[in-house]
Amino acid sequence: MVVWLLVGLVGGFKMPLPSTCPMEFASMPEHFVEDAMELLIFASRIPKALDGVLLDDFMNFILMFMASPQFIKNPLRAKMVEILNCWMPRRSGSSATSILFEGHQLSLEYLVRNLLKLYVDIEFTGSHTQFYDKFNIRHNIAELLEYLWQVPSHCNTWKQIAKEKEKGVYLNFLNFLINDSIYLLDESLNKILELKELEAEMSNTAEWERRPAQERQERTRLFHSQENIIRIDMKLANEDVSMLAFTSEQITAPFLLPELVERVASMLNYFLLQLVGPQRKFLILKDPKKYEFRPKELLKQIVRVYVHLARGDSENIFPAAISSDGRSYNDQLFSAAADVLRRIGEDGRIIQDFIELGSKAKAAASEAMDTEAVLGDIPDEFLDPIQYTLMKDPVILPSSRITVDRPTDPFNRSHLTVEMLIPNTELKARSEEFIKSQELERLLYELSIKDKCDSSTRQDGSSTQQSS
Secondary structure, eight states: OHHHHHHHTTTSSOSSOOSSOOHHHHTSOHHHHHHHHHHHHHHHTSTTTTTTOOOHHHHHHHHHHTTOTTTSOHHHHHHHHHHHHHHSHHHHOOHHHHHHHHSOHHHHHHHHHHHHHHHHHTTOOSSTTHHHHHHHHHHHHHHHHHHHHTSHHHHHHHHHHHHOSSOHHHHHHHHHHHHHHHHHHHHHHHHHHHHHHHHHHHHOHHHHHHSOHHHHHHHHHHHHHHHHHHHHHHHHHHHHHHHHHHHHTTOOGGGGSTTTHHHHHHHHHHHHHHHHSGGGGGGOOSSGGGGTOOHHHHHHHHHHHHHHHHHTOTTOOHHHHHHTOTTTOOHHHHHHHHHHHHHTTOOHHHHHHHHHHHHHHHHHHHHHHHHHHHHOSOOGGGBOTTTOSBOSSOEEOTTTOOEESSOOOTTTOOOOOGGGOEEOHHHHHHHHHHHHHHHHHHHHHHHHHHHHHHHHHHHHHHHHHHHO
């Protein structure tokens, strides 16, 4: 009854919804939807409770409102994802629910797009615990997306969304996926180091027993808390990296866009540094599986993302993005990772392509150093105010009005989309003119040196002939 009542207020089961929420709909009590969603979640978790129940109208309702924040707020939209998660065939154990995903018209057309949009929107739930809530909700979304990727019709829809000229939906999704991956893995690895320190304290029995009972109790409680955090964060990090790996195999173009490629490269370089760099020896755990920490599998996934993007990089921009990362890039990490991959039995073609990418990145780093030497002292107006590197695509941030090299707005943390950036064409033209003038000046200098050398050689030859 609730479904029919609310759907009737927006004109029936059809998409897209009106751009503005009708007053009659907005006036309906929120608990109407909340109670219906809670009941569906409860019933969906009871084996065979929904057998014989027609769920099509509920599916229509969820699809219509799941990606519509102007109609229904985020916490309730999250409950809709929870219902869909319960209805996944591998969870429900019912073939009837598979029809809702694989044979439902609105589902085939809108489900992937709505999940990608909600993945972004759920950053803010309105709750005081929203920072942690978003990870649980995105976990449910990620499980759904992983399942839908294996359904050919949904996979094709996903690819079409990634190819759209207006890439806002997919770029925003990738940005948040990358943000989460970096935060979760970084948090997990730091917690592992803290856990090992606590283990060392507790293993020193004599020293441990001398501490007050209350302190020992607090440290033990902290130890178990760290264990839980690592287990949860690492599971979510594995999930995010896995999604990056399987999607990048068939969708590479968005990752290689100018506004994203350097972020992707920096993320991968950082992960590689953590897993095969000097710090890896401090990440050895007695029982890594207990904490969902699978460094070998994680390394494989990360290397596959590198390789997938390299294979789709027709313009050869990825190696330069890798080598321009001043924080984590080191050419020796590629050979170190290749050695580990051989030991754990990774596909030889993957290893070979990864080694070739490392060689290209090293060459790009050398070329960049030569270019930097040619440019000499770069005027401050051409340098990014955060990274202090030469800006390739300067843009004016919408609220702070500061020119940077096409990032997110770090000065006031305001919401920022690609469409809001203002290209600073005047500064870009002056920067390009500066680069050309410096290169020309360098070329003329090298030619003058060459002429002097040639002249000196001719004079030496003439003097030799006269003395003869």
